[in-house]
Amino acid sequence: MMWKNIAGLSKAAAAARTHGSRRCFSTAIPGPCIVHKRGADILHDPWFNKDTGFPLTERDRLGIRGLLPPRVMTCVQQCDRFIESFRSLENNTKGEPENVVALAKWRMLNRLHDRNETLYYRVLIDNIKDFAPIIYTPTVGLVCQNYSGLYRRPRGMYFSAKDKGEMMSMIYNWPAPQVDMIVITDGSRILGLGDLGVQGIGIPIGKLDMYVAAAGINPQRVLPIMLDVGTNNEKLLQNDLYLGVRQPRLEGEEYLEIIDEFMEAAFTRWPKAVVQFEDFQAKWAFGTLERYRKKFCMFNDDVQGTAGVALAGLLGTVRAQGRPISDFVNQKIVVVGAGSAGLGVTKMAVQAVARMAGISESEATKNFYLIDKDGLVTTERTKLDPGAVLFAKNPAEIREGASIVEVVKKVRPHVLLGLSGVGGIFNEEVLKAMRESDSCKPAIFAMSNPTLNAECTAADAFKHAGGNIVFASGSPFENVELENGKVGHVNQANNMYLFPGIGLGTLLSGARIVTDGMLQAASECLASYMTDEEVQKGILYPSINNIRHITAEVGAAVLRAAVTDDIAEGHGDVGPKDLSHMSKEDTVNYITRNMWFPVYSPLVHEK
Numbered sequence: 001m002m003w004k005n006i007a008g009l010s011k012a013a014a015a016a017r018t019h020g021s022r023r024c025f026s027t028a029i030p031g032p033c034i035v036h037k038r039g040a041d042i043l044h045d046p047w048f049n050k051d052t053g054f055p056l057t058e059r060d061r062l063g064i065r066g067l068l069p070p071r072v073m074t075c076v077q078q079c080d081r082f083i084e085s086f087r088s089l090e091n092n093t094k095g096e097p098e099n100v101v102a103l104a105k106w107r108m109l110n111r112l113h114d115r116n117e118t119l120y121y122r123v124l125i126d127n128i129k130d131f132a133p134i135i136y137t138p139t140v141g142l143v144c145q146n147y148s149g150l151y152r153r154p155r156g157m158y159f160s161a162k163d164k165g166e167m168m169s170m171i172y173n174w175p176a177p178q179v180d181m182i183v184i185t186d187g188s189r190i191l192g193l194g195d196l197g198v199q200g201i202g203i204p205i206g207k208l209d210m211y212v213a214a215a216g217i218n219p220q221r222v223l224p225i226m227l228d229v230g231t232n233n234e235k236l237l238q239n240d241l242y243l244g245v246r247q248p249r250l251e252g253e254e255y256l257e258i259i260d261e262f263m264e265a266a267f268t269r270w271p272k273a274v275v276q277f278e279d280f281q282a283k284w285a286f287g288t289l290e291r292y293r294k295k296f297c298m299f300n301d302d303v304q305g306t307a308g309v310a311l312a313g314l315l316g317t318v319r320a321q322g323r324p325i326s327d328f329v330n331q332k333i334v335v336v337g338a339g340s341a342g343l344g345v346t347k348m349a350v351q352a353v354a355r356m357a358g359i360s361e362s363e364a365t366k367n368f369y370l371i372d373k374d375g376l377v378t379t380e381r382t383k384l385d386p387g388a389v390l391f392a393k394n395p396a397e398i399r400e401g402a403s404i405v406e407v408v409k410k411v412r413p414h415v416l417l418g419l420s421g422v423g424g425i426f427n428e429e430v431l432k433a434m435r436e437s438d439s440c441k442p443a444i445f446a447m448s449n450p451t452l453n454a455e456c457t458a459a460d461a462f463k464h465a466g467g468n469i470v471f472a473s474g475s476p477f478e479n480v481e482l483e484n485g486k487v488g489h490v491n492q493a494n495n496m497y498l499f500p501g502i503g504l505g506t507l508l509s510g511a512r513i514v515t516d517g518m519l520q521a522a523s524e525c526l527a528s529y530m531t532d533e534e535v536q537k538g539i540l541y542p543s544i545n546n547i548r549h550i551t552a553e554v555g556a557a558v559l560r561a562a563v564t565d566d567i568a569e570g571h572g573d574v575g576p577k578d579l580s581h582m583s584k585e586d587t588v589n590y591i592t593r594n595m596w597f598p599v600y601s602p603l604v605h606e607k
């Protein structure tokens, strides 16, 4: 597809999605679940525990009668009880420092996660807008920074250099027979917080929570992985409580041997799993993507997921200006940050321009300006990153190393997009310079995470760049009240809108690799999700409350692209022919039917 069909959501689809997440899955009576334990062991297993939710007959059958208070509560009553406690926590911590409150909330959710997974995910799904900022960005960043102190119970698997030669057997230590989604990090670039070593495990855990909440991946089939190859963070190396391997990071072949061995082990045990690479420093993000993308079913979320989300937002800004999508080819875009995310975004956006305009990628770079820590990237740059070569400007146009404000003043861009990890770098001067943009609705995307690393706040963007901008940030901000009484809408430009659908669509297609076509389809689907009315108000992305619906749509688009690319091998009883005969609507229904939803299944004990 050539980005021609982006004319907003059909009426039927718009109506369907307003039903919200709870309508998107089957509520049929759940089938029984076989357990091999009885008695108190069941209560201590978060996969099976129902707390006060065990019916009396089940208490008899499982030998837990008398081990619980007599009252039997429904899952809904248990959710209400949890939310009441959560609101009490909020009230009781009013006035406390923000970080203290955020961690207290995370601990409360984490305790539930450790105790009763079904209830945890039910609470998460029903309150995703309130809880995503805790289990995901921004609080997950704080959790990673403090993980060695916060650690109580293991979650996920850890592989280190000490495990070399052992991984093929270690992988069988994971208790679940089937794994569908793996998220792996080496902790080397956690959000915009740098190298956090083993403490980065919080990111795969948070991403997989989003997989369960948004994509309905069964939580018994997800696996967070920490590849502990050391850390170069001196503070952590000096910290007695640090839980990781206390050595500098492995490099070169030594590093690759570890990750190669892990990939072989994981795909030997679970050949149909999908692996998401997350928060690797740029060199390994690109290096591993090139190394594995044709061999294993994997993608890099920071490079590819972010690119798709950003591109959908960029196309939205064209629509917000009241222009046809084809006008994207004329948008001048300044990207600040030339790492794994910034380069991924620039590349995908340039490819879209090339396709739309029918020109070469090199010609399509004309309106793109890339800035890194040394300023504007030009061909004059010594030690030019190979990934940035295509985007390097001619220094005759603007000088090598020009600052952000210099570039903005000279170029008058339609879009200023930050993926630098540097908080506040879009300062007052930069934002005021955006008032002179050639666009009637300039766009400012401060995509770095967590909140303190955002290139600017929403309030500052609307204050200094003007009330007519469209604004998006990687972590959530509140909408801004403008002086004219109108609302400055804040969008969350975060890869969470795509990675769950990319993973789920890939899994259900049975594809053995993730192609560019599948990623492009995901981005196009997100771009076309919003109505013209919404986009014109500056709302570029859906509400997170609709995350299950958007994920079903994205998943279907990914699956259909896999069929088009002739790589869909089918999943379970659904073969490649069945997939290829599905209409678009059938595909969305198929995806939706396969989403797990947290309900208590009757437990049947088997020895």
Ligand SMILES: NC(=O)C1=CN([C@@H]2O[C@H](COP(=O)(O)OP(=O)(O)OC[C@H]3O[C@@H](n4cnc5c(N)ncnc54)[C@H](O)[C@@H]3O)[C@@H](O)[C@H]2O)C=CC1
Pocket (backbone or CB within 6 Å): 189, 190, 191, 192, 193, 281, 282, 301, 302, 306, 309, 336, 337, 338, 339, 340, 341, 342, 371, 372, 373, 374, 375, 418, 419, 420, 421, 422, 425, 447, 448, 449, 450, 453, 473, 474, 475, 493, 494, 495, 496
């Ligand atoms: N909203 C979203 O969905 C996503 C947001 N991100 C965020 O993007 C940020 C960067 O991630 P990566 O690209 O993976 O990091 P990276 O470390 O690979 O790249 C950072 C880039 O920023 C540049 N930079 C550093 N200081 C700068 C300065 N003062 N001025 C201009 N450029 C500067 C560096 O030269 C480098 O090119 C992180 O904060 C991350 O949280 C990343 C992925 C997804």
Ligand SMILES: CC(=O)C(=O)O
Pocket (backbone or CB within 6 Å): 137, 190, 191, 192, 279, 301, 302, 448, 449, 474, 494, 495, 496
């Ligand atoms: C959102 C995300 O993946 C990041 O900030 O790295």
Ligand SMILES: [Mg+2]
Pocket (backbone or CB within 6 Å): 191, 278, 279, 301, 302
């Ligand atoms: Mg990331």
